[in-house]
Amino acid sequence: MTDISLxxxxxxxxxxxxxxxxxxxxxxxxxxxxxxxxxxxxxxxTSLKSLEEIRTGSLVAFPREVTFEAWRTAWxxxxxxxxxxxxxxxxxxxxxxxIPAVAISxxxxxINGYVIAQWKFKGANLIFSLMLFGCFIPFQVVLLPMARMxxxxxxxxxxxxxxxxxxxxxxxxxxxxxxxxxxxxxQELVKAAKVDGAxxxxxxxxxxxxxxxxxxxxxxxxxxxxxxxxxxxxxSFSQAGTQPVTVALNNIVNSTTGVKEYNVDMAAxxxxxxxxxxxxxxxxxxxxxxxxxxxxxx
Amino acid sequence: MAPIxxxxxxxxxxxxxxxxxxxxxxIEPGDFLVLVGPSGCGKSTLxxxxxxxxxxxxxxxxxxxxxxTHVSPKDRxxxxxxxxxxxxxxxSVAKNITFGMKVRGVDAATQEQKLQEVAQxxxxxxxxxxxxxxxxxxxxxxxxxxxALVRDPKLFLxxxxxxxxxxxxxxxxxxxxxxxxxxxxxxxxxxxxxxIEAMTLATKIVVLKGGxxxxxxxxxxxxxxxxxxxxxDFMGSPAMNLIPARAKANGKGTQIEIERAGAAPxxxxxxxAKNLPEDVILxxxxxxxxxxxxxxxxxxxxxxCMVEMVEPAGADTYVVSHLGGxxxxxxxxxETSAKSGESLSLAFDLSKxxxxxxxxxxxxx
Numbered sequence: 002m003t004d005i006s007l008x009x010x011x012x013x014x015x016x017x018x019x020x021x022x023x024x025x026x027x028x029x030x031x032x033x034x035x036x037x038x039x040x041x042x043x044x045x046x047t048s049l050k051s052l053e054e055i056r057t058g059s060l061v062a063f064p065r066e067v068t069f070e071a072w073r074t075a076w077x078x079x080x081x082x083x084x085x086x087x088x089x090x091x092x093x094x095x096x097x098x099x100i101p102a103v104a105i106s107x108x109x110x111x112i113n114g115y116v117i118a119q120w121k122f123k124g125a126n127l128i129f130s131l132m133l134f135g136c137f138i139p140f141q142v143v144l145l146p147m148a149r150m151x152x153x154x155x156x157x158x159x160x161x162x163x164x165x166x167x168x169x170x171x172x173x174x175x176x177x178x179x180x181x182x183x184x185x186x187x188q189e190l191v192k193a194a195k196v197d198g199a200x201x202x203x204x205x206x207x208x209x210x211x212x213x214x215x216x217x218x219x220x221x222x223x224x225x226x227x228x229x230x231x232x233x234x235x236x237s238f239s240q241a242g243t244q245p246v247t248v249a250l251n252n253i254v255n256s257t258t259g260v261k262e263y264n265v266d267m268a269a270x271x272x273x274x275x276x277x278x279x280x281x282x283x284x285x286x287x288x289x290x291x292x293x294x295x296x297x298x299x
Numbered sequence: 300m301a302p303i304x305x306x307x308x309x310x311x312x313x314x315x316x317x318x319x320x321x322x323x324x325x326i327e328p329g330d331f332l333v334l335v336g337p338s339g340c341g342k343s344t345l346x347x348x349x350x351x352x353x354x355x356x357x358x359x360x361x362x363x364x365x366x367x368t369h370v371s372p373k374d375r376x377x378x379x380x381x382x383x384x385x386x387x388x389x390x391s392v393a394k395n396i397t398f399g400m401k402v403r404g405v406d407a408a409t410q411e412q413k414l415q416e417v418a419q420x421x422x423x424x425x426x427x428x429x430x431x432x433x434x435x436x437x438x439x440x441x442x443x444x445x446x447a448l449v450r451d452p453k454l455f456l457x458x459x460x461x462x463x464x465x466x467x468x469x470x471x472x473x474x475x476x477x478x479x480x481x482x483x484x485x486x487x488x489x490x491x492x493x494x495i496e497a498m499t500l501a502t503k504i505v506v507l508k509g510g511x512x513x514x515x516x517x518x519x520x521x522x523x524x525x526x527x528x529x530x531x532d533f534m535g536s537p538a539m540n541l542i543p544a545r546a547k548a549n550g551k552g553t554q555i556e557i558e559r560a561g562a563a564p565x566x567x568x569x570x571x572a573k574n575l576p577e578d579v580i581l582x583x584x585x586x587x588x589x590x591x592x593x594x595x596x597x598x599x600x601x602x603x604c605m606v607e608m609v610e611p612a613g614a615d616t617y618v619v620s621h622l623g624g625x626x627x628x629x630x631x632x633x634e635t636s637a638k639s640g641e642s643l644s645l646a647f648d649l650s651k652x653x654x655x656x657x658x659x660x661x662x663x664x
Contacts, residue, residue: 189381189382196352198373207387
């Protein structure tokens with residue numbers, strides 16, 4: 002009773018407190034956001050300046066004269082060691098490496114997850130644990146054995162070899178994602194489909210795959226980011242001509258002699274990062290939804 | 300005619316745990332068999348074994364006279380309705396119903412025709428283009444039934460299909476399932492933990508406990524002549540009164556003596572019972588204990604009892620008393636004058652009495 006009679010008097014002051022808190026929160030978040038956006042700002046502005054301007058001007062200043070010369074050089078003219086073709090060939094290397102690697106590892110992960118979650122067999126949990134364990138093996142540990150194996154398979158230094166490495170390394174994660182998604186789907190769905198006469202792949206294709214869009218998006222984003230941004234496998238298992246964009250970026254930045262072309266370096270770095278950025282912008286909404294999506298209600 | 304379903308010596312183990320032990324069940328065409336028991340008794344497992352969704356450890360399952368023990372579910376000529384309905388979430392109602400036919404390669408015209416038939420029968424025509432997520436519980440239930448009906452199988456299997464519905468809808472759908480059974484003259488196996496559902500729907504009931512069949516019989520047999528204490532206690536609501544008593548043979552039959560706290564023992568004479576051991580448990584349903592003067596018959600005997608509680612339930616009034624150290628419930632007519640704390644003359648109808656052995660729990664008469 003006292004609460005009810007007191008609340009009108011308390012109302013306005015409580016409201017002010019709420020608004021103040023809200024402002025504090027937004028200010029704080031704004032500062033954090035600026036802090037994180039600062040490097041990007043510096044990168045973009047630097048990449049649009051001429052070398053002359055970089056030397057004379059301030060790091061955080063807007064460009065006096067916008068020029069895309071640095072971008073052009075980074076894309077098609079910068080030197081990676083002896084060759085001076087820019088990032089372009091390596092960018093395409095990364096594309097034809099990342100797309101099949103993402104697709105294959107996602108499909109395999111989906112089927113693995115479906116089996117482990119819905120077609121329980123003896124040892125299913127053990128296999129799942131082992132796959133999970135695979136997620137936590139550091140990249141460095143597998144370098145030598147993997148190099149030996151790629152050599153034995155005759156795909157060392159090739160793009161298919163790199164695809165193979167990324168698929169193997171990705172299966173642990175993709176299986177984990179799909180298994181956790183499918184495990185929340187009632188087992189009766191499979192039973193009903195079995196009684197209806199559908200087999201293993203029919204059930205997967207007609208019933209489970211149509212349910213899986215959110216988790217497919219999550220997996221694709223995750224795998225694409227991993228594979229596109231990978232440097233260690235790229236630098237270890239490629240040779241001249243098959244190097245991914247990350248390795249080429251490193252070569253551009255580290256192999257220049259004389260004057261450091263900061264604007265070209267920045268433009269190259271942005272180009273190399275652009276695809277992952279794009280994937281997040283396009284599918285980020287699903288990413289959050291997929292991570293939080295739990296049960297599927299029939 | 301061969302029985303539709305013939306289960307012989309079925310065993311089911313998970314590892315070293317025995318889930319089902321030596322199950323033998325036969326049903327004839329048109330039967331409505333209900334598997335009933337408390338949760339964890341193995342009734343759903345048994346249904347899954349019949350469907351072929353769970354492999355069995357030992358024994359045989361024959362459907363329609365053919366041995367189906369090692370046949371996959373799709374070839375058993377069955378249809379199944381699940382507790383969660385298990386509708387395919389991304390398909391429309393129509394696609395849900397026709398999915399089985401599509402998988403089997405039935406031509407589109409036949410699919411459409413059967414779909415319309417079933418939709419009409421279940422009155423779900425306006426829902427055909429909707430997704431399961433847009434339906435209410437009762438509508439989903441109907442769609443799940445439609446998916447089963449469209450197959451026109453030898454045997455329908457229902458796994459607690461009403462347990463997700465609210466009380467009112469449950470009663471409605473219960474009637475509807477019964478109607479469906481009569482109209483189609485279909486053979487059905489139905490799993491439930493609700494003994495009222497079992498009583499109202501079944502032509503034959505199997506009571507399970509701990510993976511062992513306790514009794515198989517018609518609802519009347521199960522209700523009137525429970526095979527043991529478990530069945531007596533499980534079936535019927537309120538439960539059968541189970542009163543410890545002492546039996547003594549005398550000239551006219553058997554004299555039954557029931558201890559009462561703070562009063563002389565209650566003595567009844569059963570003229571039919573013979574060869575009872577000294578210690579027995581007497582079972583009498585609440586409706587077989589009436590107010591004196593409201594029940595007549597040569598086996599009706601009256602005695603004064605102390606009323607502890609009066610519970611009006613609308614159509615009837617339940618009166619609770621204490622006999623042999625147990626609570627005893629009598630079902631009286633609504634206008635009874637019984638008052639708690641007062642003595643009331645009750646009529647015990649011994650023609651309906653059951654006797655059980657206290658140790659084994661088995662029926663004695």
